[in-house]
Amino acid sequence: MTIPNISNSETYLRMYxxxxxxxxxxxxxxxxxxxAKMPGxxxxxxxxxAVAVGLCEALEKTDHITSTHRGHGHCxxxxxxxxxxxxxxxxxxxxxxxxxxxxxxxxxxENGNLGANAIVGGSAGIATGAALSAKRLATGAVTVxxxxxxxxxxxxxxxxxxxxxLWSLPIIYACENNLYGEYTHVSEMAAGQLKTxxxxxxxxxxxxxxxxxxAVNDLAQDLVVRARRGEGPFFVxxxxxxxxxxxxxxINRAYYRSKEEEDxxxxxxxxxxxxxxxxxxxxxxxxxxxxxxxxDIAAEAEAAVIYALAARYPSEREVGDHVxxx
Amino acid sequence: MxxxxxxxxxxxxxxxxxxxxxxxxxxxxxxxxxxxxxxxLSGLVEEFGTERIIDTPISEPxxxxxxxxxAMTGSRPIVDLMFGDFLTLVMxxxxxxxxxxxxxxxxxxxxxxxxxxxxxxxxxxxxxxSQSLHAWVCHVPGLKVAMPSSAYEAKGLLKTAIRDNNPxxxxxxxxxxxxxxxxxxxxYLIPFGEAKIHRPGRDITLIATSSMVQVAQQAAESLAQEGxxxxxxxxxxxxxxxxxxxxxSVKKTSRAIVVDEGHRxxxxxxxxASRITEKAFYYLDAPVQRLAAMDVPxxxxxxxxxxxxxxxxRLVVAARAALKGELPHGA
Numbered sequence: 001m002t003i004p005n006i007s008n009s010e011t012y013l014r015m016y017x018x019x020x021x022x023x024x025x026x027x028x029x030x031x032x033x034x035x036a037k038m039p040g041x042x043x044x045x046x047x048x049x050a051v052a053v054g055l056c057e058a059l060e061k062t063d064h065i066t067s068t069h070r071g072h073g074h075c076x077x078x079x080x081x082x083x084x085x086x087x088x089x090x091x092x093x094x095x096x097x098x099x100x101x102x103x104x105x106x107x108x109x110e111n112g113n114l115g116a117n118a119i120v121g122g123s124a125g126i127a128t129g130a131a132l133s134a135k136r137l138a139t140g141a142v143t144v145x146x147x148x149x150x151x152x153x154x155x156x157x158x159x160x161x162x163x164x165x166l167w168s169l170p171i172i173y174a175c176e177n178n179l180y181g182e183y184t185h186v187s188e189m190a191a192g193q194l195k196t197x198x199x200x201x202x203x204x205x206x207x208x209x210x211x212x213x214x215a216v217n218d219l220a221q222d223l224v225v226r227a228r229r230g231e232g233p234f235f236v237x238x239x240x241x242x243x244x245x246x247x248x249x250x251i252n253r254a255y256y257r258s259k260e261e262e263d264x265x266x267x268x269x270x271x272x273x274x275x276x277x278x279x280x281x282x283x284x285x286x287x288x289x290x291x292x293x294x295x296d297i298a299a300e301a302e303a304a305v306i307y308a309l310a311a312r313y314p315s316e317r318e319v320g321d322h323v324x325x326x
Numbered sequence: 327m328x329x330x331x332x333x334x335x336x337x338x339x340x341x342x343x344x345x346x347x348x349x350x351x352x353x354x355x356x357x358x359x360x361x362x363x364x365x366x367l368s369g370l371v372e373e374f375g376t377e378r379i380i381d382t383p384i385s386e387p388x389x390x391x392x393x394x395x396x397a398m399t400g401s402r403p404i405v406d407l408m409f410g411d412f413l414t415l416v417m418x419x420x421x422x423x424x425x426x427x428x429x430x431x432x433x434x435x436x437x438x439x440x441x442x443x444x445x446x447x448x449x450x451x452x453x454x455x456s457q458s459l460h461a462w463v464c465h466v467p468g469l470k471v472a473m474p475s476s477a478y479e480a481k482g483l484l485k486t487a488i489r490d491n492n493p494x495x496x497x498x499x500x501x502x503x504x505x506x507x508x509x510x511x512x513x514y515l516i517p518f519g520e521a522k523i524h525r526p527g528r529d530i531t532l533i534a535t536s537s538m539v540q541v542a543q544q545a546a547e548s549l550a551q552e553g554x555x556x557x558x559x560x561x562x563x564x565x566x567x568x569x570x571x572x573x574x575s576v577k578k579t580s581r582a583i584v585v586d587e588g589h590r591x592x593x594x595x596x597x598x599a600s601r602i603t604e605k606a607f608y609y610l611d612a613p614v615q616r617l618a619a620m621d622v623p624x625x626x627x628x629x630x631x632x633x634x635x636x637x638x639x640r641l642v643v644a645a646r647a648a649l650k651g652e653l654p655h656g657a
Contacts, residue, residue, distance in 0.1 A: 064399065098432030105430040114398055115431060119422050125391015126423065132392055133399040136351060136377065141399075156418075159388025166383070322433040323467050325491040 009284050015057050015213050016279060017293055019049040019272045022073045024301040025082060029072065029089060033248040037309065039091055042103040045073030047243035050271035051176050052077035054216025055144050058224045064112045064130045064143040066123035069104045071116030074146050079111035082301055086308035093314040100322065121147055121154030128160040131171035142227045143171045150181030152190050152197065164233040165201040172223050173198065173235045176210065178242040183256045198235030210240030211271040241265040327510060333366045333503040335477035339484040340404065342513065344374055347402060350488060353380040353389050354406025362406060364503050390416040390441065394424045397439040402488060407443035410497060411457045424493040425468030440487045446499040446537060446587060447624045447635050456624035458587040460497045461594050464564045470494040470518060471565045475539035477507040479562060482516030490518070499537040519566035527555035530581040530645050533572055533598055534560060538585040544638035549645055556645060564594060572598065573605045580611040581648045585636050590618035612648040617641055
């Protein structure tokens with residue numbers, strides 16, 4: 001792991017806090033679903049926290065991201081607030097999208113989150129377009145396009161990576177390889193090397209341990225600077241793991257992956273646990289203060305859930321609003 | 327007044343808007359130096375450069391998706407989709423992304439983009455370059471759909487489309503690119519949702535879209551010689567639709583024929599005929615008739631292809647039947 005720079009302590013702790021916030025958010029979302037308080041279904045980001053946090057901590061508020069159906073982690077990491085997120089998940093008026101998007105379409109424009117997308121790979125065009133806008137309008141913004149290994153099966157991704165390379169766009173394609181597209185292992189769906197898909201377009205491509213937030217963040221810092229200088233696009237494979245099933249209802253998973261495999265990742269490769277050990281080991285924080293952070297975040301999440309459960313649904317009059325912008 | 331072609335009208339609209347607003351750019355296949363296979367965009371790259379008139383690879387979903395994202399982040403892109411048939415390739419980007427983003431985000435994000443494409447058969451281009459697929463996108467809430475029937479409409483509607491804050495799809499009939507019409511030198515815009523009465527008449531209403539307005543005009547000329555006064559109405563935009571003008575006309579004439587070059591099954595003609603029966607049923611003296619493209623893939627062979635599209639002759643026959651009470655029941 002990286003050599004600690006004590007002047008970065010605040011950054012390290014913020015990254016830790018953000019990862020814990022994502023885990024807490026997801027634990028609460030899962031509970032809401034399992035207790036039938038949440039409509040529809042949702043896809044848990046737990047286990048992949050270091051990817052979203054490592055990348056988003058390298059971005060400014062004015063930089064853009066596009067997200068996926070498994071998008072709560074990206075949303076939190078880009079600066080979203082629990083209360084508005086839980087309200088959105090429950091279809092309430094105060095949600096980020098006034099309850100009209102829900103878990104799979106949550107967007108937070110103020111923090112540069114152009115939205116989760118329920119079409120696998122569906123936001124690759126949007127992300128690349130945001131990068132084209134940034135270049136044309138000289139805003140200096142960088143875009144991170146999050147997608148999973150499953151999206152490597154979509155043609156759109158290759159079309160837009162080709163154009164991003166031709167036009168040197170300021171974008172980072174972040175492929176979160178959590179090993180499974182729905183209920184199928186990546187090895188059955190993606191031939192050859194993942195990384196070389198982008199190298200074929202002449203895009204600088206990287207592979208990083210997606211459970212190591214510092215490794216992800218170091219790489220991201222470097223790529224964001226380079227993208228701002230006009231050296232993009234970039235492609236990164238982030239090796240990670242999805243702790244839960246494909247969606248919250250995917251409980252019996254033995255037919256596609258073993259309990260031992262899940263335990264191995266959760267026990268030995270947990271991004272939060274490992275980063276906590278590192279922080280203590282490097283004397284950036286002690287266990288007691290870490291526990292305080294965890295408690296504060298748990299309380300924040302609990303309060304947001306209580307608030308969202310009691311919040312109002314949108315008025316029926318709103319059903320026809322926002323079809324067209326006036 | 328000066329006359330210019332529909333192609334020149336489109337070119338002028340884009341140039342004028344691009345001069346006015348630096349956030350507008352255009353992208354598509356062979357749009358720059360080539361000016362598209364129809365040469366509609368010739369000269370634009372000389373004025374605006376390749377930064378704003380952008381040649382893309384042959385990747386319709388890709389560059390349409392890029393336009394969606396650019397539109398969400400401060401740009402106003404115009405997508406040139408070389409053939410309307412390629413709409414099939416960009417449906418996810420237009421239908422699942424562009425159309426829904428404003429709604430799904432609760433009004434926070436929006437997609438001010440224009441997708442220009444074409445339609446129309448009888449160019450001997452066979453089944454994959456001759457379709458009129460506008461009904462597909464009219465079905466999707468969140469998209470607007472414009473159907474210019476002349477150079478005048480093409481310019482005014484396109485300028486309005488570019489300034490609209492929503493995704494707009496414009497279908498130009500590729501057989502009309504060289505057709506001339508009077509187009510003022512001065513700037514003008516045509517508001518969406520305002521039908522145009524091309525020819526007033528008291529006996530029967532002919533509602534026609536795009537090049538079918540010409541068909542209806544010719545039919546109306548013939549009918550006039552028989553003493554039948556047909557009213558020709560062009561909705562100009564199908565979404566939003568100026569239902570009021572159509573219904574008012576039918577209430578006056580008590581007879582209507584809807585003419586559109588899309589397929590007949592589940593198409594535009596079905597929708598418009600249904601609206602008329604919903605809102606003007608008790609004023610009707612004859613069933614509302616529909617003339618549309620035959621429900622076959624457009625054939626290559628010229629004599630076969632010519633059978634597939636509405637013609638003035640067929641429209642005249644239909645109008646006469648409506649007026650003489652000769653429409654068969656249950657047909």
